[in-house]
Amino acid sequence: MKSNFYYTFPAIKGKQANRDFFVIMCPLSILSKLFLFNEDDLPPEHRAQRILNKARIPEMASYILNNPNDYVFSSVTASIDGDFDFTAINKDFDDKIGVLKVSMDSRLLINDGQHRRAAIEEALKASPELGDETISVVLFIDEGLKRSQQIFADLNKHAVNVSKSIGILYDSRDPIAMLTKGLLEGNKYLENYTDKENPSLSKFSPKLFTLSSINETNKKLSNKLNVSDSKTADFVNEFWDVLINNMREWQFVFNKELSPHNFRSDYISSNGVVLEALGLVGNYLYKNNPETWKDILSKIKYIDWHRSNLEDWQDRVIGPTGRIVKSATYVRLTCNLIKMKLNIPLTKDELKLEQDCKKED
Known part of the structure; x- marks a missing residue:
């Protein structure tokens, strides 16, 4: 890796469409610091996903704060844009469980879950003790804007709202x-x-x-x-x-x-x-x-x-x-x-x- 400084995560490696991806657990306290969503001013064709709907944030944050013992959030999906390295803990036993190192020079861009990220950030202001809890993050390897847009489209194409x-x-x-x-x-x-x-x-x-x-x-x-x-x-x-x-x-x-x-x-x-x-x-x-x-x-x-x-x-x-x-x-x-x-x-x-x-x- 080029950088001397990196983030380290316990991770599980998977494979979809012949591409590696990783699943990590991220503490809520650092989610908004690590995973960026700063594309509000870009036109849709230059963004990786839809613009943030800020009206949804207070309700989602209240959901967390009002249900601290049984709130549930699904995984955030993001892309690694930069250097990374995965090392299996025990290659002979299972080469899919290991440690993921991501260069601090990298950008971790959210493909799906920007509203969850913003709601968590808002909830932490009122209840900092939530910061030690975690959310799962699925990390894909960034291959440019076109691929990131396709990831967002694929994740949402088959989603069906519950009646x-x-x-x-x-x-x-x-x-x-x-x-x-x-x-x-x-x-x-x-x-x-x-x-x-x-x-x-x-x-x-x-x-x-x-x-x-x-x-x-x-x-x-x-x-x-x-x-x-x-x-x-x-x-x-x-x-x-x-x-x-x-x-x-x-x-x-x-x-x-x-x-x-x-x-x-x-x-x-x-x-x-x-x-x-x-x-x-x-x-x-x-x-x-x-x-x-x-x-x-x-x-x-x-x-x-x-x-x-x-x-x-x-x-x-x-x-x-x-x-x-x-x-x-x-x-x-x-x-x-x-x-x-x-x-x-x-x-x-x-x-x-x-x-x-x-x-x-």
């Missing part, structure tokens, strides 16, 4: 997710007719709801309520009981009189737009009519939920093309109509939204 439903199902920290899972466990209809994995229902799905749409409804239902309070959980369970008992079309499916596929073709009342709008209505009633909210909400049985009822649902649930549209504005407009159907007064903001939409028409 919202799976994220909720596996989340044991988010109180709303916990509330939603508890709801399903205690309600046989929701348990049997909720798809817990897919983000949307296929044409012939035997389900009525997705876990993500129920969870989004519960977010709106419990807005500005103490989710940790058992009273809120009771309210959420009672809200869904009212829906199940008064959505007569749902009963057709529960009683096997109508298939979920045919139900979704004819009715809109299990769609996420409607459920979230009902969540807004339920939240309003619980706060403003605590004694009578169930009686008022039960009158949804008199609403015409047919998909063909365009007089009510056009430009609220159903868009100009005839397809159901999921948007925050449509949820609010659907909430407005449900409130009007139930003789619930609209707020100033809701009245303004109605007026603004009529002007656009």
Whole structure:
């Protein structure tokens, strides 16, 4: 090696596509010092990866700080741009375990994991004791910008975001997710007719709801309520009981009189737009009519939920093309109509939204 000064890491050597690479454990305290990401001002074609999205950093840092005993980060991927040397500890026993020496003149450039690096750096400011913990780093040999860009593209090309439903199902920290899972466990209809994995229902799905749409409804239902309070959980369970008992079309499916596929073709009342709008209505009633909210909400049985009822649902649930549209504005407009159907007064903001939409028409 040309340099007299070098970093030394215990390492494991591997091989992919006939190229050597190494896996090391890096203390969090030196991660940001060793591994560089300083390409913010370069145009995309001259960068090895996407620019840092600084808005993501506080949330990721908070995740570490709020879960010091069980946070999890996957490996950072980087490239060695400079001199290095790998020496096996025992060539006769295993020539893949050894010591990696990297010249201090080298640059260690991050190919994938710049947000983890920045979040760790931010978390260390608040909790320096995390510095002794480690993160695994996969090191490839730098072969220039083109190869570094290809590494980034290859690492992200086949990445598939976890569906919202799976994220909720596996989340044991988010109180709303916990509330939603508890709801399903205690309600046989929701348990049997909720798809817990897919983000949307296929044409012939035997389900009525997705876990993500129920969870989004519960977010709106419990807005500005103490989710940790058992009273809120009771309210959420009672809200869904009212829906199940008064959505007569749902009963057709529960009683096997109508298939979920045919139900979704004819009715809109299990769609996420409607459920979230009902969540807004339920939240309003619980706060403003605590004694009578169930009686008022039960009158949804008199609403015409047919998909063909365009007089009510056009430009609220159903868009100009005839397809159901999921948007925050449509949820609010659907909430407005449900409130009007139930003789619930609209707020100033809701009245303004109605007026603004009529002007656009």
